[in-house]
Amino acid sequence: MLEIADLQVSVAGKPILKGLSLRVGPGEVHAVMGPNGSGKSTLAHVLAGRDGYEVTGGTVRLDGEDLLALEPEERARAGVFLAMQYPVEIPGVANMYFLRQAINAIRKAREQPEVPAAEFMRRVREQARLLGIGEELLKRDLNAGFSGGEKKRNEILQMAMLEPRLAILDETDSGLDIDALKTVADGVNRLRRPDRAFLVITHYQRLLDYIVPDVVHVLADGQIRRSGGPELARALEEQGYEGVLGARLAA
């Protein structure tokens, strides 16, 4: 479903991803782990289409379509969702208004009718309840004044409502206490479906105790250095990146 081949990306002329290859099939959950500065967030942003990243080589295909040729909104409409590490606060834009706009923009692109207001609210409330998001938070402006945990829950709420084909979680565990981590992980697990793929980008193994991946990749110095099952994540936790990859590669 997602095929990344020999992806090379520079930021301000400096190579960050140096030939990254990865295949994620439908229904699979892949984790990408790596030390700081290995290129994890670059990967997430490039997949979502953020400015400031120069793709100097390689391809990314989603269901055979050239993802890199699409604008960010076209990727979203094609089913890509990035749960951001630092969701932006946008005072003045109501959370629910925004979410409905987003859903309808995506539905419109798919030639589906707009979601009726009542059904939208029913679904939002249901998802919010599952994620432990209070009614008050729904009424606030988008992420404005939200705590770190509230922002991450709000990202998962958006993910649940937008029903992506490919969900990318960029360090969703950062800044979460253990209860919030569990709630967020449960939220993700509920969304696992045979036709939906997940790319979970994380620094720590902790999140993977709750979102159990099918495949774990270790990213270091802009390339996938090692791939394996969930046991690879545990090995990283015990031995560290240096222990698993050797000091040279982990640098």
Next chain:
Amino acid sequence: MVAIQSRRRIDPDPGFVRSFAERAQDLPGAASPLLRRLRAERLERFMELGVPTRRDEAWRFSDVARHANRPAGPAAPVELALERILPHLLGGPKARRLVFVNGRLQPQWSHVGGLPEGAQVESLARAAEARPEAVAAALAGPDGGRSFTALNAAFSDCGAWVEIGPGVELADPLQLLFVTVGDVAPGMIHPRVRIRLGDGAALELIESHVGLGPGPVLTNLVLETELGTGARLTHDRLQTMAAEATSIGRIEARLAAEARYRQTTVVAGGALVRNESEIRIQGSGVECLLAGVAMPLGREQVDTLVRMHHEAPCSHSDQSFRSIVDERAHSAFAGKILVHPGAQGTNAYQKSDNLLLSEEGEVDTKPELEIYADDVKCSHGATCGDLDPAALFYLRARGLAPEAARALLTWAFAAELVERLAEPTVRQAARRALAARLPSGAVPLEEAA
């Protein structure tokens, strides 16, 4: 003439004198020799002061002469159908209202009766008839060398006289609606408003200016208000002038101890809209909050000038102004906080934030502090920039088209201050007026409900 030599002022168009001669007999209080004399004297004063140029520091950002120094008769009488007025009647069904169309009171839409004892709202014409001395005293007040204040005193052809006695709180808003209908020939109106709130009195004022039809119209308003101890004035202002219209408005407020004055202005339309506020805080425990949003388009210009005087200790003032400038529009903000000697314990803040959406647009902002006391907290700040790229990406990454994302963020920038309008119907009208000016017209109005 000295003024001419320095080029800080230029000679007024002779049309003003002609127009005055034609109208003097019909102006409010014309039956009173005192008022007639005073008006003639104020006109002379205006001719002497001249029209300011950009060399006049207070007008450095706007070429007001280009807009306002042209021969103009009285704005022509017009009959407006109810449906053209209806959308601009704000404040709800119980609001009191004075409606002027081209400077003429429209009794069929005006209603100021049934007020509690101690409260009186009159049109300027009625006040000038009943108490010419009081009106003359107001018009004779010092003009501080301001040409347009003198011009207003000479012509003041419409407006309101409001007196709310001590302890009287009006439950329903009062709307002053000034509609101008542009004609082929340039016209002008000179509204004069005087509002006095006794100790502990409260009023919610809606001041709205609506321009209909093309053609140059000049609105030259002076609004004076005086708040007694603990009085509360909420002042919502909505200015949707026509594309060729010019508006010069000056608000002077004097606030006694514990008074609260909240002024929120939304400007959406007008070739030049100049808003001056000069506030004198004369007691302790005062709270004065000024806010404004302006969204000039095309070649429109919005020019805001604030003078916030802290003349007494331990009061609080806050100014927050935003502009959204697109196309070849121009926004200027000059704000000054003056903390007078002895005004210890003053808290005074000022912020000017500007969104510049085009290459050709222009933003000028000049925040100033002048402090003659040592134990005060004052701050000012100004920003000018484009939309936040991170926020744009966030919205696009959720599927919103770039135009929709830009419109939504632009809207959000304005919306925060629009929320400060006290009266829901004004908020709604302001949202409509601003939303119509958004780049893509992708209008988040439903959230208004």
